Amino acid sequence: MATAKTAEIEFKFLIKKEQIDDIKAYVERCGAANETLALTNQYFDTPKRVLHNHKIGLRIRRWNDQLEQTVKFAGEQVGAMSIRPEYNAPLQRSEVLHGAPNLALFPSDIWPASISIAELQTNLQQQFQVDFQRQRWLVQESGATFEVAIDIGAIRAGSLQEAICELEVELVDGDAEGLLAWANELQQQFSLPAGTLSKAQRGFALATQAATSRGID
Numbered sequence: 001m002a003t004a005k006t007a008e009i010e011f012k013f014l015i016k017k018e019q020i021d022d023i024k025a026y027v028e029r030c031g032a033a034n035e036t037l038a039l040t041n042q043y044f045d046t047p048k049r050v051l052h053n054h055k056i057g058l059r060i061r062r063w064n065d066q067l068e069q070t071v072k073f074a075g076e077q078v079g080a081m082s083i084r085p086e087y088n089a090p091l092q093r094s095e096v097l098h099g100a101p102n103l104a105l106f107p108s109d110i111w112p113a114s115i116s117i118a119e120l121q122t123n124l125q126q127q128f129q130v131d132f133q134r135q136r137w138l139v140q141e142s143g144a145t146f147e148v149a150i151d152i153g154a155i156r157a158g159s160l161q162e163a164i165c166e167l168e169v170e171l172v173d174g175d176a177e178g179l180l181a182w183a184n185e186l187q188q189q190f191s192l193p194a195g196t197l198s199k200a201q202r203g204f205a206l207a208t209q210a211a212t213s214r215g216i217d
Contacts, residue, residue, distance in 0.1 A: 010170035011080045011183040012195035027148050032137035039063045041130040043203055044100050046123040057200040067091040069101040080194035100124035128157035128203040132164055144178030146171050155203045158210030166195050
């Protein structure tokens with residue numbers, strides 16, 4: 001399957017565990033089917049943080065017997081909403097290179113000119129890992145189809161970990177205005193604070209803290 005380029009449009013909100021049942025009931029009133037997945041995201045960079053310095057995120061996602069590698073580039077953040085370009089590629093276990101993503105599976109012209117792809121591939125190392133349970137629903141409202149997901153888990157970097165308890169609403173198809181209206185109504189209904197940092201941003205901050213605690217510059 002070819003690499004897929006998308007513009008990820010999503011809202012992220014921070015939630016409390018005691019809100020989860022009420023939020024689930026709210027979402028399920030929209031008549032959406034749901035499923036629960038156990039996900040592991042491994043994030044990669046070089047020791048000098050070449051990707052992080054370019055505001056690029058690179059990960060392998062594992063669930064069930066499936067793997068997918070993704071690269072995300074800097075986009076626009078407005079409150080709880082983010083819009084950013086991303087490339088996704090299915091990944092076979094035989095295609096994983098020394099435990100890291102296989103950059104040859106992405107289009108060669110997506111990278112900044114200042115990055116050497118060969119050097120980047122050679123120096124990729126896992127920086128942190130995110131393990132979480134995702135319960136998700138597919139909702140169709142106001143000309144839009146979007147995925148609603150509740151993520152509960154933890155970011156782990158070295159000996160440190162940080163809890164995750166958040167809700168994401170991501171556009172799958174249709175009019176982004178429909179997504180905006182539904183997400184705003186949800187936010188007001190439950191007084192949800194915006195989650196302005198992605199899992200990757202939180203993970204790199206935790207990895208930096210872990211490295212500092214070990215005395216590594």
